[in-house]
Amino acid sequence: MARHTYDVMVCGAGPAGLALATLLAPQRRVLLVERRAGQGEGPRIGESLPGAAAPLLHRLGVLERFRRGGHRERGPAIAVWDIDTPVWKDAIFDPAGPGWHLDRRGFERMLQRRAQEAGATLVDGCRHIRVDRHQGGWQLDTGSARYSAPVLVDATGRASGIARQLGLRKSANDPLLCLHSFLDSPPGDPDSAMRIQADAQGWWYSVPLPGAKRVLAYHLDSDNPLWHRLKRGAVFLAHARQHPLLAEALTDLAPARMQCRPAGTAMLSVEALASVGDGFLAIGDALYTFDPISSQGLFHSLASAASAANAIVAGSAEALQRHRQEMQAVADQYLAHWHGTYQGPARFGGYPFWQRRQRLPGA
Ligand SMILES: Cc1cc2nc3c(=O)[nH]c(=O)nc-3n(C[C@H](O)[C@H](O)[C@H](O)COP(=O)(O)OP(=O)(O)OC[C@H]3O[C@@H](n4cnc5c(N)ncnc54)[C@H](O)[C@@H]3O)c2cc1C
Structure with a gap:
C-alpha cells in the first residue's frame, strides 16, 4: 500500500x-x-x-x-418572532455590510x-x-x-x-429537523428579504437564491408527527401559506421536491x-x-x-x-x-417545541 x-x-x-x-x-x-x-x-x-x-x-x-x-446581496430581514406582527430589520444598518x-x-x-x-x-x-x-x-x-x-x-x-x-x-439532544424545498421563482424576483416566521410547532424561513430559486424551510422537532404530513410538497407549501408573511412571497410558486436535514x-x-x-x-x-x-x-x-x-x-x-x-x-x-432567541416567542411558551428550548442544548 x-x-x-x-x-x-x-x-x-x-x-x-x-x-x-x-x-x-x-x-x-x-x-x-x-x-x-x-x-x-x-x-x-x-x-x-x-x-x-x-x-x-x-x-x-x-x-x-x-x-x-x-x-445575491442580502436584503432586509422581516420576522414575525417576538410579537405577532412583522418586524423589519434593514440590512444596510449592519456595520459589516448586508451579507449575501x-x-x-x-x-x-x-x-x-x-x-x-x-x-x-x-x-x-x-x-x-x-x-x-x-x-x-x-x-x-x-x-x-x-x-x-x-x-x-x-x-x-x-x-x-x-x-x-x-x-x-x-x-x-436537540431534535430539531429542517424540512425544506427549493422552489422555482420568477427570474429577477425583486423580493430580496429573508422572511422568518415563528409558529406553535417551530419556525419557518424563506429567502430568494441566485438562479431563480427560493428556499422555503420549516424547523420542527423530529418527534412531532406533523413532519410526516409535511413531507408532501403541496401540503408543505399550503401550510406555509397560512402565514401572510410567507404567503406574499409564495404566490404562484409550485411545490417542489422535499428534503430533510437534522439541524439542532x-x-x-x-x-x-x-x-x-x-x-x-x-x-x-x-x-x-x-x-x-x-x-x-x-x-x-x-x-x-x-x-x-x-x-x-x-x-x-x-x-x-x-x-x-x-x-x-x-x-x-x-x-x-x-x-435568548428561543425565549422570544413567549406567546407559544405552552407548546412542546418552545418549552424544550427553555433549556440549553446539552444541559
Ligand atoms: C437547514 C440548515 C440551514 C442552514 N443555513 C445556514 C445559513 O443560512 N447560513 C450559514 O452560515 N449556515 C447555515 N447552515 C450551516 C452550514 O451549512 C454549515 O455550518 C456549514 O456547511 C459547515 O461547513 P463545514 O465545512 O464545517 O461542514 P460541511 O459543509 O458539512 O462539510 C463537511 C465535509 O466533510 C465531508 N465528510 C463527512 N464525513 C466525512 C468523513 N468521514 N471523511 C471524509 N470526509 C467527510 C462531507 O462530505 C463534506 O464535504 C445551515 C445548516 C442547515 C442544516
Missing part, C-alpha cells in the same frame, strides 16, 4: 476544511481527504453569509472572485479551486477512513493508501466522523478534544454545529479554520491553548444568544 507523509491532514472538504487547507498550504504540506466523489448537484441549504465574513474571504484570497460569483444569499455549490467550488491553487492535495471519494495514533502523530488509512502527519483535523461536518472514531461524543445544535467539548492526543483539532460543524436560526454556521466554519491555522502555524502549546480558549468563547456566546 502506498504511504505518504504530510504536515497536516484535514478530513472533510466542506467550507471549513477548504479554508484551513488554503491558509496552511503555502507553508505546510496539506492533505485534504473527502468522502464524496466530485461535487454535488442542485441547490444546497445553508445560504446566508453575513457581511462580517468579507475579511475572512479576503484572507483566503477569494474576496474579488467571490464578489463576481453571482451571489449564496449560490452554495458555486461558493464551495470556488473554495475548492482556491485550496488546490494554494497547493493542498485533495483526495476525494474516500468512503472509509481509519485514523490511528502513529509514532506520536497520526495515521490515516483510506483502504488504498496510508498517510501520516503530526496534525490531524476533523472538518467532517455535523457527523464529526473523526472525533467519533477517537471516542468523542457531541452534546446532541451539537457541540464537542474543547477540553475533550485535548484528551485524545497532541495535534488533534476539530473545526466548523465538526466542532460546533449551530442551529440555522443563528445564520452563523458558514461564518463559524471560516473563522474556526482561521483560528486553527494560526495555532498550527505557531506550533506551540500556548498557541493551541489560545485557539481552544477562543473556541470556548465562541461556544459560550453562541449558547447565550441561542437561548
Whole structure:
C-alpha cells in the first residue's frame, strides 16, 4: 500500500476544511481527504453569509472572485418572532455590510479551486477512513493508501466522523429537523428579504437564491408527527401559506421536491478534544454545529479554520491553548444568544417545541 507523509491532514472538504487547507498550504504540506466523489448537484441549504465574513474571504484570497460569483446581496430581514406582527430589520444598518444569499455549490467550488491553487492535495471519494495514533502523530488509512502527519483535523461536518472514531461524543439532544424545498421563482424576483416566521410547532424561513430559486424551510422537532404530513410538497407549501408573511412571497410558486436535514445544535467539548492526543483539532460543524436560526454556521466554519491555522502555524502549546480558549468563547456566546432567541416567542411558551428550548442544548 502506498504511504505518504504530510504536515497536516484535514478530513472533510466542506467550507471549513477548504479554508484551513488554503491558509496552511503555502507553508505546510496539506492533505485534504473527502468522502464524496466530485461535487454535488442542485441547490444546497445553508445560504446566508453575513457581511462580517468579507475579511475572512479576503484572507483566503477569494474576496474579488467571490464578489463576481453571482451571489445575491442580502436584503432586509422581516420576522414575525417576538410579537405577532412583522418586524423589519434593514440590512444596510449592519456595520459589516448586508451579507449575501449564496449560490452554495458555486461558493464551495470556488473554495475548492482556491485550496488546490494554494497547493493542498485533495483526495476525494474516500468512503472509509481509519485514523490511528502513529509514532506520536497520526495515521490515516483510506483502504488504498496510508498517510501520516503530526496534525490531524476533523472538518467532517455535523457527523464529526473523526472525533467519533477517537471516542468523542457531541452534546446532541436537540431534535430539531429542517424540512425544506427549493422552489422555482420568477427570474429577477425583486423580493430580496429573508422572511422568518415563528409558529406553535417551530419556525419557518424563506429567502430568494441566485438562479431563480427560493428556499422555503420549516424547523420542527423530529418527534412531532406533523413532519410526516409535511413531507408532501403541496401540503408543505399550503401550510406555509397560512402565514401572510410567507404567503406574499409564495404566490404562484409550485411545490417542489422535499428534503430533510437534522439541524439542532451539537457541540464537542474543547477540553475533550485535548484528551485524545497532541495535534488533534476539530473545526466548523465538526466542532460546533449551530442551529440555522443563528445564520452563523458558514461564518463559524471560516473563522474556526482561521483560528486553527494560526495555532498550527505557531506550533506551540500556548498557541493551541489560545485557539481552544477562543473556541470556548465562541461556544459560550453562541449558547447565550441561542437561548435568548428561543425565549422570544413567549406567546407559544405552552407548546412542546418552545418549552424544550427553555433549556440549553446539552444541559
Ligand atoms: C437547514 C440548515 C440551514 C442552514 N443555513 C445556514 C445559513 O443560512 N447560513 C450559514 O452560515 N449556515 C447555515 N447552515 C450551516 C452550514 O451549512 C454549515 O455550518 C456549514 O456547511 C459547515 O461547513 P463545514 O465545512 O464545517 O461542514 P460541511 O459543509 O458539512 O462539510 C463537511 C465535509 O466533510 C465531508 N465528510 C463527512 N464525513 C466525512 C468523513 N468521514 N471523511 C471524509 N470526509 C467527510 C462531507 O462530505 C463534506 O464535504 C445551515 C445548516 C442547515 C442544516
